[in-house]
Amino acid sequence: MVTKNKKLLDWVAEVEKMCNPNSVVWCDGSKEEYDRLSNEMVASGMAVRLDETKRPNCLAFNSDPSDVARVEGRTYIASLKEEDAGPLNNWIDPVELKKTMTELYTGCMKGRTMYVIPFSMGPLGSPIAKIGFEITDSPYVVLNMHIMARVSAKVYGILGEDGDFIPCLHSVGSPLEEGQKDSRWPCAPIEKKYIAHFPEENLIWSFGSGYGGNALLGKKCLALRIASAMAYREGWMAEHMLILRLTNPEGKKFHIAAAFPSACGKTNLAMLQSTIDGWKVETIGDDIAWMKQGEDGRLYAINPENGFFGVAPGTSEASNPMALASVNKNAIFTNCVVTDDNDIWWEEMGVECTGGTDWKGNPWKPGMKDEDGKEIKGAHPNSRFTAPASQCPVICEDWENPAGVPIDIFVFGGRRSNTIPLVHQAFDFSHGVYMGATAASEPTAAALDVAQKLRFDPFAMKPFIGYHGGDYMKHWFEMGNKLGDKAPACFYVNWFRKTSDGKWLWPGFGDNSRVLKWMCERVEGKVGAIETPIGLMPKEGELDLSGLDISAEDYAELMKVDKELFKASLAEAEEYLAQFGDKLPDEMKKQFENLKSRLG
Ligand code: GTP
Ligand code: SPV
Numbered sequence: 001m002v003t004k005n006k007k008l009l010d011w012v013a014e015v016e017k018m019c020n021p022n023s024v025v026w027c028d029g030s031k032e033e034y035d036r037l038s039n040e041m042v043a044s045g046m047a048v049r050l051d052e053t054k055r056p057n058c059l060a061f062n063s064d065p066s067d068v069a070r071v072e073g074r075t076y077i078a079s080l081k082e083e084d085a086g087p088l089n090n091w092i093d094p095v096e097l098k099k100t101m102t103e104l105y106t107g108c109m110k111g112r113t114m115y116v117i118p119f120s121m122g123p124l125g126s127p128i129a130k131i132g133f134e135i136t137d138s139p140y141v142v143l144n145m146h147i148m149a150r151v152s153a154k155v156y157g158i159l160g161e162d163g164d165f166i167p168c169l170h171s172v173g174s175p176l177e178e179g180q181k182d183s184r185w186p187c188a189p190i191e192k193k194y195i196a197h198f199p200e201e202n203l204i205w206s207f208g209s210g211y212g213g214n215a216l217l218g219k220k221c222l223a224l225r226i227a228s229a230m231a232y233r234e235g236w237m238a239e240h241m242l243i244l245r246l247t248n249p250e251g252k253k254f255h256i257a258a259a260f261p262s263a264c265g266k267t268n269l270a271m272l273q274s275t276i277d278g279w280k281v282e283t284i285g286d287d288i289a290w291m292k293q294g295e296d297g298r299l300y301a302i303n304p305e306n307g308f309f310g311v312a313p314g315t316s317e318a319s320n321p322m323a324l325a326s327v328n329k330n331a332i333f334t335n336c337v338v339t340d341d342n343d344i345w346w347e348e349m350g351v352e353c354t355g356g357t358d359w360k361g362n363p364w365k366p367g368m369k370d371e372d373g374k375e376i377k378g379a380h381p382n383s384r385f386t387a388p389a390s391q392c393p394v395i396c397e398d399w400e401n402p403a404g405v406p407i408d409i410f411v412f413g414g415r416r417s418n419t420i421p422l423v424h425q426a427f428d429f430s431h432g433v434y435m436g437a438t439a440a441s442e443p444t445a446a447a448l449d450v451a452q453k454l455r456f457d458p459f460a461m462k463p464f465i466g467y468h469g470g471d472y473m474k475h476w477f478e479m480g481n482k483l484g485d486k487a488p489a490c491f492y493v494n495w496f497r498k499t500s501d502g503k504w505l506w507p508g509f510g511d512n513s514r515v516l517k518w519m520c521e522r523v524e525g526k527v528g529a530i531e532t533p534i535g536l537m538p539k540e541g542e543l544d545l546s547g548l549d550i551s552a553e554d555y556a557e558l559m560k561v562d563k564e565l566f567k568a569s570l571a572e573a574e575e576y577l578a579q580f581g582d583k584l585p586d587e588m589k590k591q592f593e594n595l596k597s598r599l600g
């Protein structure tokens with residue numbers, strides 16, 4: 001018996017009875033376990049092993065074409081009271097939802113193995129870490145969890161006989177009848193998918209999807225939705241943020257946490273290769289930050305994850321060489337092209353591909369067109385790599401330090417082809433909270449069912465706040481009050497502004513270091529700023545553009561603050577804020593009025 005923990009034993013027995021698997025495997029996180037499951041999945045045809053000389057110990061998977069991203073419309077915060085879930089979440093009464101899901105779970109693991117995965121989010125045994133157990137019938141999930149979380153037999157010891165943990169139940173929702181052949185990627189149809197959270201119980205139930213944040217429950221479900229609700233209750237923060245260390249030519253270190261919506265540049269910024277001399281970035285995390293006030297009054301951040309689940313398309317030697325280096329061994333690729341010579345490929349990888357098998361499993365060549373003459377993409381736009389963070393060449397020596405790193409700068413942002421300038425700074429922390437809370441972004445491929453228009457995505461947390469959005473804003477203001485003059489400086493960026501004919505106005509990627517440099521110099525008081533109605537912007541000549549080929553017209557367009565456009569957007573902001581009702585903090589109203597009067 002691997003554990004004597006009663007809560008764990010009872011829960012596993014109960015789930016086994018309900019789901020009726022063929023057998024139960026208590027996982028230990030070992031290499032032997034990883035290799036055994038990899039070999040089994042290759043033998044059954046569910047995975048492809050890539051060429052060992054080119055990409056040692058790497059696997060490629062293709063998902064079902066219906067199961068390629070998070071499903072926000074099927075994601076629920078089932079708090080006891082509907083008002084506690086707030087307007088940004090879907091809600092179902094927890095009793096009712098458990099009844100519905102219990103019916104779905106009943107017998108759902110027939111013909112399958114049930115795995116019990118012991119994991120820690122955050123360094124094993126550190127006071128800031130949280131222990132979870134994921135029960136799943138997907139060996140693909142077990143393999144990914146090995147990389148993304150700290151899966152280890154040691155977790156049973158840390159848990160002890162009466163320690164607590166966060167139960168995470170997952171099934172692909174596709175039982176196998178006697179003699180039935182499994183599909184390559186079992187899952188359930190959309191109307192049977194549920195990604196459910198019971199925040200008062202710290203409980204997660206996921207059914208019907210095998211993909212990413214729907215299935216790797218330590219990530220969005222635990223480390224953001226459940227953790228954000230805990231953080232609200234306990235006075236800390238769980239945010240959808242990358243964490244990086246930036247060192248300037250004098251050797252001074254700055255720590256930056258940045259919140260951009262899904263597929264809006266966190267992984268890229270976290271591993272940035274600076275294009276300006278003497279400035280160096282090291283990665284601490286690329287997706288999630290847990291932050292607590294330290295004894296010195298500053299805000300300290302840790303990355304609770306152990307790996308990267310990164311967007312593949314667009315990752316190249318030119319855009320993100322450090323991500324590319326992270327996936328040259330021990331990685332998993334989902335929905336990419338397996339090339340004819342058994343390597344991996346995706347669009348804009350920057351290497352030639354003569355052909356292979358596309359994400360749907362069909363023979364594929366670059367430039368292939370469908371019946372309507374539209375180019376067929378080899379990789380799905382939300383195809384992903386899973387790679388151990390330790391393999392990133394610029395991983396920071398403090399990335400596993402349980403004390404975390406002190407945050408100097410918060411960056412908010414989104415994907416906006418117009419209106420929002422490259423960078424502006426908040427007048428103070430409260431204004432920064434207003435900026436973050438009213439951030440808006442254009443849709444990406446990271447979620448299947450998001451309307452194809454601009455949407456408000458407060459602090460990039462719209463899909464991940466485990467409680468009421470108004471309380472979430474209040475919590476941000478309260479953190480600001482607690483941190484006082486030690487609160488991080490707040491900035492807002494937009495790497496994605498385009499010309500009227502659709503060209504990027506800003507080169508982005510490594511050149512984003514120029515913007516980070518300006519932020520650090522602002523914090524140090526080395527540069528000034530121009531005051532605009534929306535915030536503080538670089539003075540002429542103070543944003544380092546040395547060696548960059550950007551025309552004066554493009555630069556002016558990139559930095560333009562069109563007062564009329566901003567004035568016009570006030571009505572949308574007002575409508576968005578109104579949905580928080582009584583829970584909208586007075587400070588948000590005040591900040592809105594201030595902005596309105598500054599815009600005149
Ligand atoms: P999630 O993992 O979904 O949370 O995404 P993310 O925020 O980590 O986004 P990521 O860094 O993977 O970038 C998503 C897409 O944006 C990729 O296609 C990138 O190539 C592109 N991208 C990232 N940074 C920049 C940039 O500075 N400029 C431009 N034009 N594109 C960028
Ligand atoms: C995101 O969508 O923000 C991701 C990918 O990081 S997933 O893990 O699928 O949520």
Ligand code: MN
Binds near residue numbers: 262287
């Ligand atoms: Mn993300």
